[in-house]
Amino acid sequence: MEQENPITSLSDDDRERLDRMFASCVEVVGINHVAAAIAEGTTHSGDDQLVAYIGLEPSGKAHLAYVLLADTISDMLDEGVNVIILLADWHAWVNDKFNRDMGKIKIAGEYLAETFRGLLGNPPEGDGPGELRFLSASELMDSGKYWERVLRCSKNMSLSRVRRTFSIMGRDEDSSDHDLAAFYYPALQAADIFELEVDIAFGGMDQRKAHMYMREVADKYDWPKATCIHTPMMSGLKGPGGRMDSFDHKMSKSDPGNAILLDDDRDSLRKKMQGAFLEVGNIESPVFEIVRFIIMPRHGSITVTPDPKYGKPSKWEDTDSFISAVSDGSIHPLDAKIAVADALAVVMEPLAQHFASKADLILAMEELTGSQ
Numbered sequence: 001m002e003q004e005n006p007i008t009s010l011s012d013d014d015r016e017r018l019d020r021m022f023a024s025c026v027e028v029v030g031i032n033h034v035a036a037a038i039a040e041g042t043t044h045s046g047d048d049q050l051v052a053y054i055g056l057e058p059s060g061k062a063h064l065a066y067v068l069l070a071d072t073i074s075d076m077l078d079e080g081v082n083v084i085i086l087l088a089d090w091h092a093w094v095n096d097k098f099n100r101d102m103g104k105i106k107i108a109g110e111y112l113a114e115t116f117r118g119l120l121g122n123p124p125e126g127d128g129p130g131e132l133r134f135l136s137a138s139e140l141m142d143s144g145k146y147w148e149r150v151l152r153c154s155k156n157m158s159l160s161r162v163r164r165t166f167s168i169m170g171r172d173e174d175s176s177d178h179d180l181a182a183f184y185y186p187a188l189q190a191a192d193i194f195e196l197e198v199d200i201a202f203g204g205m206d207q208r209k210a211h212m213y214m215r216e217v218a219d220k221y222d223w224p225k226a227t228c229i230h231t232p233m234m235s236g237l238k239g240p241g242g243r244m245d246s247f248d249h250k251m252s253k254s255d256p257g258n259a260i261l262l263d264d265d266r267d268s269l270r271k272k273m274q275g276a277f278l279e280v281g282n283i284e285s286p287v288f289e290i291v292r293f294i295i296m297p298r299h300g301s302i303t304v305t306p307d308p309k310y311g312k313p314s315k316w317e318d319t320d321s322f323i324s325a326v327s328d329g330s331i332h333p334l335d336a337k338i339a340v341a342d343a344l345a346v347v348m349e350p351l352a353q354h355f356a357s358k359a360d361l362i363l364a365m366e367e368l369t370g371s372q
Helices: 012-021 031-040 065-078 089-094 102-120 137-141 146-154 159-163 180-196 205-221 266-274 286-299 319-327 333-355 359-370
Strands: 027-029 051-056 082-087 132-136 200-204 227-231 302-304 314-316
Touching: 012 031, 012 065, 027 205, 031 227, 051 065, 051 180, 065 082, 065 102, 065 200, 065 227, 065 286, 082 102, 082 137, 082 180, 089 102, 089 137, 089 180, 102 132, 102 333, 102 359, 132 137, 137 146, 137 180, 146 180, 146 205, 159 180, 180 205, 200 205, 205 227, 266 333, 286 302, 286 319, 286 333, 302 333, 314 319, 319 333
Parallel strands: 051 082, 051 200, 082 132, 200 227
Antiparallel strands: 027 227, 302 314
16 A cells, blocks of 8 residues: 655645745755654654754854855744754864864864854754754764764775765765775764754755765664755855755865855955856856855845946846846946845844854964964
8 A cells, every 4th residue: 555645644834834944955855754743743753843953063164155054944943843053073073174183173163053153143042842952973972872873874885885975074085095084974974863863964965975875874774764955055256156966166164265254254255256256148156156045035135236437226136137137238247246245244244243242262263273
């Protein structure tokens, strides 16, 4: 007998809730579990509370893609999901961040937590519905059967299969043959998900391979399998955007000139955006990505204000019309870039205000990132 699709059993209100929950994502894998949990209360933890998780290495300053992650967190908090941000300190250590200095990694973890508090407007924290939790990998690794899970996640997975996940660490497949610990990284990430008993695992599209690895492991052991959701990739500023499943173009804090950092001020934003790739007639541009994924969802429009000698201000309320106006010459590329920079400054202002009272932490991060 064919099993009923749990989505079809949802009420209209619950379907709308599901849509709102994942509104900021470009991909959802295994949505049936969340649909069933909403319809029947069958969460992986068994307590009727939907739980989502993202694991992030404390590895430096935050860049613009973190805004997209915060959007997804906000969507889920609004729908009563409990969201865990795992500060993956040991994962950062394995990935050679801060020369494996755990003291520095811990400071970067504190900064990361404050970044999300600022982006999310200091939501309530706890393990209840609509609350945010911060947990370090160090704490998680001391719990239960964590290391047994790591071994089980590693068993029966070939080295070639593990190599295919190395993009989750920002490495290519041939870069880690000298480093055995790197081969355990995907198993660590999978074990995090199983140990936390989460219903939803999420991240950027660059984390998709790790999530598919986790789902393979779940199938092998008949373990509960989390729904996986993925946010768009943000391209680096210096080249055209790329496919969502290709990561060689992605924005990275390791190249600050190619990335929008969340502590960039208006002058820095204008300078960086002026150097951003934008080719008239080419719709693939990091400038257009920022308009589509960052500015329009927040402001609902973008205003272009050229020098009065060359034209009047214009307001654009959808991304495609804005792109067309650049392509047909209605908007000069430089004016488009400055408009994007100024709109980003408004987006980042609340975060700047959040960190205004945390000068010591900012100073510590400046010292750390100077040592990377």
